[in-house]
Amino acid sequence: MLGGLARWLRASGYDTAFRHGIDDSVIVAEALETGRMLLSSDGPMFERKVIRDGQLKALFIPQQLSRIEQLAYTVDKLSLKRLPARCMACGGELQEIPKHSVLDEAPPLAYRSCDTFFRCKRCDKLLWRGTHWQTINARLNDILKL
Ligand SMILES: [Zn+2]
Secondary structure (H helix, E strand, O other): OOHHHHHHHHHOOOOOOOOOOOOHHHHHHHHHHHOOOEEEOOHHHHHOHHHHOOOOOEEEOOOOOOHHHHHHHHHHHHOOOOOOOOOOOOOOOEEEEOHHHHOOOOOHHHHHHOOOEEEEOOOOOEEEOOHHHHHHHHHHHHHOOO
């Protein structure tokens, strides 16, 4: 349910992992192991001892919120600042790469219309900042302070 929020948080510069359809105890164990905070809309999850005791930091995201409202809520509750964008697919760090190096790889339209290309250091995905990014960027500017 929070997959959209996970992608928006990556664009905001946060390394988020998204799990769907696996057991709560697996999610909790993974969050403890990786030192990540848990974000969930699943009420019973918050009755777990590790969360009640504060051993695992967790934030309950109200279910009725839209994705953008979820992002605004998370930013407000955790006082998030905007960091350099991460890969929206996996949360990996992005490295800017020279335009000429992607001539054979980038779609022709993207190559013609964009000047800045990035490669994800984790999943190797090629990214560029086209019109889709401008839309995302404008939304993030509204919600997050630099
Ligand atoms: Zn990636």
